[in-house]
Amino acid sequence: MAWLMQFLCRALRTVGLVLFYYVFSIGITFYNKWLMKDFHFPLFMTLVHLAIIFCFSTLTRFAMQCWTGKPRIILPWKVYLSKVAPTALATALDIGLSNWSFLFITISLYTMTKSSAVLFILFFSLVFKLEEPNPFLILVVLLIASGLFMFTLKSTQFNLEGFLMVLLASFIGGIRWTLTQVLMQKAELGLQNPIDTMYHLQPLMFLSLFPLFLLNEGLSVSTTEKLFRVSELSHLLYTLVTLSVGGMLAFGLGFSEFLLVSRTSSLTLSIAGIFKEVCTLLLAVEFMGDKMSTVNWLGFVVCLSGITLHISLKTFYNKGNGPMVRQLPVRDNPDLELPLLQTKDDYCEDTNDEEEHEILY
Numbered sequence: 001m002a003w004l005m006q007f008l009c010r011a012l013r014t015v016g017l018v019l020f021y022y023v024f025s026i027g028i029t030f031y032n033k034w035l036m037k038d039f040h041f042p043l044f045m046t047l048v049h050l051a052i053i054f055c056f057s058t059l060t061r062f063a064m065q066c067w068t069g070k071p072r073i074i075l076p077w078k079v080y081l082s083k084v085a086p087t088a089l090a091t092a093l094d095i096g097l098s099n100w101s102f103l104f105i106t107i108s109l110y111t112m113t114k115s116s117a118v119l120f121i122l123f124f125s126l127v128f129k130l131e132e133p134n135p136f137l138i139l140v141v142l143l144i145a146s147g148l149f150m151f152t153l154k155s156t157q158f159n160l161e162g163f164l165m166v167l168l169a170s171f172i173g174g175i176r177w178t179l180t181q182v183l184m185q186k187a188e189l190g191l192q193n194p195i196d197t198m199y200h201l202q203p204l205m206f207l208s209l210f211p212l213f214l215l216n217e218g219l220s221v222s223t224t225e226k227l228f229r230v231s232e233l234s235h236l237l238y239t240l241v242t243l244s245v246g247g248m249l250a251f252g253l254g255f256s257e258f259l260l261v262s263r264t265s266s267l268t269l270s271i272a273g274i275f276k277e278v279c280t281l282l283l284a285v286e287f288m289g290d291k292m293s294t295v296n297w298l299g300f301v302v303c304l305s306g307i308t309l310h311i312s313l314k315t316f317y318n319k320g321n322g323p324m325v326r327q328l329p330v331r332d333n334p335d336l337e338l339p340l341l342q343t344k345d346d347y348c349e350d351t352n353d354e355e356e357h358e359i360l361y
Contacts, residue, residue, distance in 0.1 A: 052247025088204030104162025120174025143306025150299025
């Protein structure tokens, strides 16, 4: 009976963490799309989000330092600029272009196109030798690519400009997550904890995106009546509040991903991500008026099949049939635990948990 109660507690905890992740992941997608209908400055919005994420990560680091009594890592300037800057640049462009695309495309097209990031992640993982070549990867690529083609085929709500933006974001996203994995796996940098990684990335991301913002939105933002030429204080407060909510959702998304992976496994996050795509499309069709034909839905299924195959292959090879993905031994690094959320009983339970955790692409 005790084992049954323990199983139910773990199941309920996992479901709760997945739902917590869904709230932020699906929420920020629909929230940004809704905000872009009236606030046509996606790069400015992204800069505000980066500033808020930096503030929250700073507060979280301070709380963790008070809890553990150990100082948090702060990289020297030389290492910071040489090692972190490439990841920050790729991350800033990925997020900036993704938000920018909401001005042109539907949530369903955005969701489907962003799924193609797996193709670019695979490519750059092979280039950086983070993943071993495997003949099944060819099938993964074919399934995802053909699914994306079928999804965009004869789409009545297709926009080429927005599609190219989010496709470019997916390409840069492949670089982003590969560099992020390399960054977090370098033990000498001390950035294995994603909160520390977020803290170090945000300033450089802000500086990387700021010139693009000045070039495309600088003059428009400075003359808009929603911000600097506002006629009523209530309108300004409304704009600031809506932007701040998006920033909190962005931080919550990163934190919920870390929480889900650290308390379950990256496999759980990967599987949850598949169902998240399905939920996002269903919600977009139901509430946002997105239109999808039978061929589009079939393409979505084909693409998800490719992603599922990729996750299955990673799971199979990570169970001892030959290393396919380089792993970071999370359990060997106590700095990766969540002291603010972990009780003594949880710690005892987790020390007996033999699940391996890896850095999710």
